[in-house]
Amino acid sequence: MARRPTVAKRPQTALPAEGGSTAERLASLHRSSGTLAHDFNNLLGVILSANERLAKELGEGTDQQKLALLSLEAAERGADLMRRLLAQTHDEPPELKAVDCAEVLQTLRRLARQAIAPDVRLAVNAAVTPLACAGDRTGLEMALLNLCLNAGQATPPGGLISVQACATRLSVAEARKLGLACGGYVAFAVRDSGEGMSADTLARATDPLFTTKATGTGLGLSSVLEFSASEGGALALESCEGRGTTATLYLPLAHLAATAAAA
Template sequence: MGLGTLRGCLLAVGLFAVALAGRFALAPVLPPLGFPFLTFFPAVLLATYFAGLGPGLLTGLLSILAAWFFFIEPYGSFALKTTADRIALVFFISIILIDILVIHRMNAAVARLADEQQRSARLAEELRRLNTLLEERVRQEVAAREAAHVKLAQDQRLRALGQLAGGVAHDFNNVMQAVQSGASLIRRRAESPEAVRHLAQMVEEATRRGASVTRRLLAFAKRGEMRLEPVDPARLLGGLREIFWHTLGTHIEIRIDVAPQLPVLLTDPGQLETVLVNLATNARDAMPRGGILTIGARSETLSPDRAAALGLADGPCVTFTVRDTGEGMSAEVLARAGEPFFSTKAVGSGTGLGLAMARGFVEQSGGALEIESAPGVGTAVTIRLPAATPDQLGEEVQPLPLPAPRRRRVLLVDDDALVRDFLAESLGEEGYPVVRASSGAGALALLAAGEEPDFLVTDCEMAGMDGLALLDAARAVPAFTRLPTILLTGKVEHGLDKVFAERMAADPLLRILHKPVGVEELTRELALLEQQGRAS
């Protein structure tokens, strides 16, 4: 409470004047010897409350002088006749001062309270602003960290692919050498059917080996959700043997120890291979001067208490162990080994995501991962994955018998002339007349010219119109709305498998095969499509 100094003084004088006039007005009705200060108390209180300490003191001083001069005998004088008058005047002065101080302290308390409320409001507003800013920063940091985690995870996969590149090139050079040599020998020995048959078998075996490497490499590089399928642990490790040999170098002695009769797993084989290759790479890095890397697999049934401690379901499991004779880890490093982004390697030599990714895959598969290590002893990483149950595997699907091929006409579309010619010749040998086209537009032109194929076999990745677009365009022609179709693809891309799966689920007359495709597999699918067409 308070007014400007001049306004406060004017208010004080005004209130004093009203109080003095009121006292004079009450003089006729008040006893001549009593109540000299009656009307001055409200004036002093009001002046102090509204105008502050100074105007309150001014009003009090004027009130004391007026009451003393006008209303204490002898009137019109500042002389005091009796001790009682002196006591009354002192009492009035004391009460006035006490009232002024009390009102002043009250005003100060009210002002402080108002200031505190305003300060609290400002602080609350600032707190809300900072909280909003902090939440936004946290969202940005979390999003950035998640993006970095995803990028680094893929970078690590690509780095591992880079390490595999030399070995893959070696394998493919061997495949190409075998194919080239076989083709050359077939040309020279064309007059000997037995020799040609033997050489052709060798070429086919070389191409199957190349296809195996390609599929493994594509599965290794693929991102996305887990694709569960039955996995034979012994066959998987056998397929990785050459990858380990090419990736780890000649200074590492690799030992594969696989127990007999391992149960089947239900997991994502590509991700499991990724985990094992990454663990083997980590083991190699821990043995810069060379050493022994042992990769083993065995069947194991844990006690209920041990399984519960590891978070595993009861029942048999397959235990993979990757053991090295390297430098080992201290207790402090071992405690942090599974943390994302933690790495003891030099900057740029590792992302710190290998073990974290491995643990994530294993736990997502219902398994458990353990690490044992000590300085100078080496490191052993143990992965336990639950064996597949009969219910999970389902009944074994028996292959459908191949009906005798009928002379059904095939429209074959591929923009690679070599692939197109080989497939056409192979289908022709199996009794299928083939009409060839080098592009989607060329195939549509043949249909428009009156060609009436019973099947469409087309490459999926072609310049201009791809295989899916050609399929849709061909099916748009009224005569070919139910044209059985096989798409051939050489890619495994993120999201592409999902698109293919959705198309095949909705279209019983569509098949999708991954290159390279053998003629037996292709004719089998054509026969199945023919059966499906008759059934529908």
């Protein structure tokens, strides 16, 4: 059976959802997000301070210190996300910078390995040559982590999740299909050897609040889609039942050398 490709698009109409329409539930989330972000940011300050102290007190280079440093790194990314969320409540535009893709993948490897079941293999392959995209680094790391977590939940024990980034130049037809302008992009591909998705599930995979999991929120792929659009990129999904899924995140290509010279 051939794999079914689809370009993820933001839904134009609200879908009915339990406890109210999707639009109503999203509006409720938006109204409470500012207060929740402020309170959670305060808690992150406590977590950051505690992990900094713990990392200093633990033995240098020990496994315990490495875990404390990883927790500190995750909390720092959480604080960055809270700053982005608070900026959005004040209608501040995102600041786009050149992002070193190799550094992003290194961080992703550390975070994803702790979040994915230990009996699922993870291979994160950096580009051979220096590669940079334009965007928000923390947002990109969280988008890729979201894709890895989704892949991990769909992959059985012994299965494989692979992540790679490469530069690509979209043809006119490819760019039109993705809703992008022609030009250079970095393609981040997250592939899994899991159960794959049916045609119906694939068509609705990025709808806000749509989920096939009993305890899921349905906001994972939706948030990745929103991130890609905000950065001038796109998200494409390809899946086939029994043969796994590939999620490809496209972001505009940047040039590290030009950025460094301008700094």
